[in-house]
Structure formats: structure tokens, C-alpha cells
Amino acid sequence: MSILIMSDTIESTQSKCMKESDRSGAFDHLFTATVQDQIGSTGYGDWRLVSASDAVSLGYGFPYPSSLPSDDLVTVTEAVLADEGEHVLQYGGGSYTEQLTDFLVERAQSSDIDCDPSNILLTNGGTRAIDVVCRAFLEPSDSLIVEGPTFMGAISVFRNHGVEIDSFDVDTDGLDVDAVAEELRTREREGREIPKLLYTIPNFQNPTGVTLSLDRRNRLLELADEYDFVLIEDDAYGDLRYTEHELPTLKALDDTGRVVRIGTFSKTIAPGVRTGWIIANNEIVEALRKLNAGGTNTFTRSLVAHYCTTGKLDEHIEELRDVYEERRDRILHALETHMPPAAEWTEPEGGFFVWVTLPIHIDTEEMLHDAAENGVTYLPGSMFFPTDEGSNSLRLSFSYVPLDELERGIAALGRTVRERL
């Protein structure tokens, strides 16, 4: 992943990173080989601060600020501390852990996932869940398969495990499963190692917004069983669906126990509560639990439990669907209005993101400077690939900025693109 071109108007943590010339490198030889390989590269979270004053920030994949349930969380904090203050603040936590686990079990069962509490592991958010799963399965000699493009936080986690990352194209039906099948056949024929894991975001994928079709879901499960690998289903956005048409999750279709399903409350309650979960085969959960060093935050876990079990979560999800559907409609309309015919984009049925593909000669990293000057920022597509791809694409997030700024941002983007045609 190359470094973003920054200007004075664009702030970045790049400036916080030490310049190569300032490093003494005194301890580099003590780091693991994987860590040594990562020296000087951008790290997890470094992309967050790409912004420019006065520009509409379509880069941030953050929940809409006014939708964060601050007031409810004050009430919930009071209730939880009054009720079980000692346990909530102590090691281990109190009954809220069990309540939250039971809530997740019921919720999973209502989506046709066969599970009980032994199938659930609570984690400090979704990204930490991905990290723990990798710890259980990946050694530096292993490889894994991802969608290209995919969630950059996951790429960062995979890189930290020192493994080979192979990415496969995504189209309007999600991951190109036929291409994956072809690669697996080739590897088997040539006696090469089969990947240990395949990481997919089946619903409203980050960054493309597309959804994996039912047929491809079934094919993926067949492949996982045939070639003996584990499927990580990251369903961070699944609850934020703006249409009626709901597909079964990979975990619901899973007969063999090969699917490790990851969920999070970051999009449906708040990122700040850092509470996610894993649903998996109980032997896998038992291994993951040992690797989940330091456990989870008992305090916020208790708040989340109270929020969920008192019915607030379901109400809030209903509201969020309306909030984000309106924004999705607005950004798609603005794209129709302002983008030149040479641009293409996805039409998400849920989630936060639209993926834009521009003519091949346009480099969206390089274009970001002018875009910011024109009044919009986005994330360049190259940031979402493990390899050097995606230079003519970009991710727009319609979740974060005020509704009435979306059109101004897209108008600025359209202007910026037209200047380059």
C-alpha cells in the first residue's frame, strides 16, 4: 500500500510517524521477522485522519454522530452501576456477561444459526475478533484469501501475522467464488499449500457495499469443506439493511462448523463501546478464548447487555435503517446528477459505503489533493487492496456527514473527476 500524497490542507498521522532517517533502529533486530517487515509501513488507524478543513468528509466510515445513543448510555450506566456496580467493575464481570451471551444466542437462533452459549466469545470489537481468529490458525508460512478490495483494518491484522494474502475480485454479487475455486484447483494440482482461512464480508461489504449472492454463499461453503479451510464471516453491517430481501448468513448455512462468524455493536450502538463477538464451533471458541488475552471490557459489556436486553437495540436498529437509507438514497441520487458517464458505482442495499470506479488513467491517491481543494475527501481504493491495485477506484462513506452535505461533496467529486477526463 503506497502512502497517500498529503498537502498542507490534509492532516495525516504520517506526520506522527518517525521519518526513516530519525530512527535509530536500536531494537529492530529483536523484533519478530514479521514486525521487522512492517517497519515504516502505515499501521492500523493511520488512515483515519485523512481530512481537510471545509471539505465534506466522505472518507470516514463512522456512524452518523447524532445517531450515537449518548443519553441512553447515561441512563444505562446509572442502572447498571446501581444494580451490580461491584461486579460490573470487578474482574469477571457480573450477570450481564451471561445476559449478553444469551441475547446473542437468541438473536442467532432467530436467524437460523444453531448455537448455544458455548459457541459465543465476546471480544473487544470486531477487529480484535479477527486478530484472535488469526492467532488461532495462522503461522507465517500460511496463506489466506480475501476479497479485493476489503476492510483495511483486516488487511493490517493479516499483515501482522506475516502470511501471504491473496485477493480475488469482487463484482455486484460479491466475491468471485469461481475464481477462488479455480485457484484452489490449481493449487491442489500443483501440490501447493491450500489457504487456511478465507475472510469475507458478505453483507454490504466494506468498501464496496455489495452483497454476496446466495448461490455464491453456498459455493463458498462447499469449497471450504472440499479444500478444508475455515471461513471468516465478518458481518459488521448485516443489521443495517435497507431492503426487505434478507439472505441467510454463512453461519446459518454452515453444516460443518467451518464458519467463524464475527459481529460487532460498533455500527448499531457505538464504536466506543468496543464490543464484538464471535460465533463458532465450540472447540474453536475454546481455543480462541485462551488467546483473548485480558478478556473483554466488563464495564462496557454490561452497558451493552443492558441496552440490548431492555429492547433498546432493536428499536435503535429500526431508526438507524431509516437514517442511513435516506442517506444512501441521497448519495446515489447525487452521483447520478454530478458524476460523468465514465464513472461507475455500486448500489448498496445496506451499510455505509459506495464504491466508485473511474477511468483507468485516473489515480485516486494523486487526485485526493485536488478533491480536498475542491471540497471533498474520500479514501483511495488502493488502501483496500493487499497488493498494488485499485488505483482508479475510491470509497465513499455516506454514514458520517450531515445529510445536506452529501450533495455538495459529490458535486465537488464530480468536478474533480471531470477535470481529469
Add this chain to the structure above:
Amino acid sequence: MSILIMSDTIESTQSKCMKESDRSGAFDHLFTATVQDQIGSTGYGDWRLVSASDAVSLGYGFPYPSSLPSDDLVTVTEAVLADEGEHVLQYGGGSYTEQLTDFLVERAQSSDIDCDPSNILLTNGGTRAIDVVCRAFLEPSDSLIVEGPTFMGAISVFRNHGVEIDSFDVDTDGLDVDAVAEELRTREREGREIPKLLYTIPNFQNPTGVTLSLDRRNRLLELADEYDFVLIEDDAYGDLRYTEHELPTLKALDDTGRVVRIGTFSKTIAPGVRTGWIIANNEIVEALRKLNAGGTNTFTRSLVAHYCTTGKLDEHIEELRDVYEERRDRILHALETHMPPAAEWTEPEGGFFVWVTLPIHIDTEEMLHDAAENGVTYLPGSMFFPTDEGSNSLRLSFSYVPLDELERGIAALGRTVRERL
């Protein structure tokens, strides 16, 4: 580590672990070699539920329940959400992150530690901090040195990295640094690999309560520099000192940047807020930041920041010192009164723990059943060694149970030991 002998009166998560015969092992071959080695072993946190009804629980190394600042945390939550609710609940957090970092910098500087914000990494508690440090330095072929006995959570983390763990004796002045020096000399002479890390808890060590002498601190730093390894200083209990005599921390004595210092608010605010930190050389911090997947909990981090910067932490620490000093005095007096002459124990100047050594023929794992029947539980010493040692020792925690139960617990322990003499 062998499994505790449980009776009907002693509850344990052993019962939650699957029996070997129930395991299908269907995915074992996909796990890393390290994870495969750990199948069937006890995991982090499994020891927590060793308890018996009616018995005085001297096993739990938990803060005193009534000392947990529940009321203050309600006030702080209201203040923080009213002030910066959006940022506190969002990715990245708000200004509280910077406030907490600055607070930690000032505090470190006032203890003669040379540092600035680039030397600080916030983590989800102290154990997670240990895990992240291991991720940066340890590969399965590496080894590390620990005190024997040491914090069982750390042993669990080290095991998860698949490394060789060598433990060295602890006496009333802490780790036997001469023995470490001798081992390092031998390894160098024989051309064997030098350990990458040495993990020490210099103040009021868990589980022995002893403090590493100044002379040994200086010797350790010399050894680290001579043999090129990194020192992990876990100072979880350093603030809870009951005497005036304060020794400089390893990090304050560190001229070379080899000390990675770990702190936590688990003992001084509450375990439930899961907030810890690392102070280290900025290049090491940069590497650790990339490995700290999912970041820290912005919500509880903000509460902690507000609690600290409004002066509540310092006041609370003063109160805690009095609370725990009284308990320390009470348990030592009870030991004098009730234990037979053949028993020995440490006299901690701070922290939560007393370490008891019994005649060599007494097996404290086996004795636990009778102790529970007699009215007291403790943690057997063997749980704190990476190898098969410590069978005639045990850890008592004076932090958790009500003050007036301490004597009853120790009387029951004395009775149980005398039955075996």
C-alpha cells in the same frame, strides 16, 4: 500446570471445559502448532472460579469491592458524555485520549522517567499489554525469563506464544538476579540462544508480595544491556505502597531504552475499565501500536481520563493505601497467631498478596479440598510456575474479603496445615 482437585463444594470452570472424550477434534489440524499444544490445558481466567460457599476466599486477587468507585463513575460518565459524547462513543475517541496520555506522561516524569506522548501506548488492560509486547518480540523458537513464581495470566500469555519459559527463584529481595546472570553466562559460553525478554514484577510481586532490591534492579539493567534483551517491567501494584520507602522503577533507571514498562488502572480504579498502558522507547511503541488490533476502548478510556485529570485518582490511591495497609497488617498478625512454626510467609510492603511456604511434604493442591471444608480457599503455588514446582506453597490475597473475615480464614488455614504436620 496440573489441574486443581475439585470437590462438589468447589466450583471451577473445569466443568465448563469440554472433556477430552467429547471433543471431535475436527479442526485441530488447522490450528497453529502452539494452539494444538495447548488443547486440553487450562486457559486464562479458568482459575478465577475456585471457590467454596461459606469459605473465606483468599484466592481472589481482586480489589476490595467497596473500594470500587461506582458513584464517581456515574458522575464521570454523565460529565464525559455531556461534554464530548460524540467523540467518546466514536472511533478514535476525543480529546480525552490526549488528556490521559498527557496525564501518564506527567506522572511518569514525576517518577524520573524520561518520556513524552510518543512513548505511551494505551491498552485494554495490563494483560493485553503483555500480549502485545510478546507479539512484537517473540517467535516460537525464542525463549524468555520469568520469576518463579509469577503472575499466572502472564504465563498463559507466554504459553500462547509457544516459547520456552525459564523461571528463576524469587527470595525476599525479589528475582535471584545472580542466578539469571549465571544462566546467561552459561548460554553464551555454550553458544545457546539468549532470551529475548525478561518479565519481572518488581514491586509487591504477584504472587509473592516481595520487592526487587535497588541493587538487583541495577544489575538487571546491566544484564539486559550486556546480553541484548528487553526487560518487561509489570508494575501493576506499584501505587499501592504501604511504606514510605519507594525505589526507583526500572524504567527510571533505564538509560538504554530496553525497559518496556506496563501499568494498569485495574487496581487503582477498577478492573472493569480495562485500561492499561505501556511506556517504552518510541520505536518500540510504534511497533506495538500496529499490533494493538482494535485499539482501546474509547469510552472507558475517556472515563479514566476524566477521573485522573480531575484529581480523583490521587485521592483514591491515598484511601486505598490505608484500606489495604490495614488488611495487610491484619493478615500478617493472623498468620503469626494461627500458623504453625513450620510455615513461612512473606511480609509485603504493598500490593495484595502474601506467599506462604509449607513443609515440603504438603501438597497445597491436594490440601485445597480440606481447606475449603475448613472454611478457607487460596490459590495453590503450583499455579504460578511455568514448570512443575511450588507444590508446597500457596498465595493468599488480603485484598478481597471483608477485613473481619481475614482472621477466620487464616485460622482455618492454620488448622488445615496442622492436620498435615
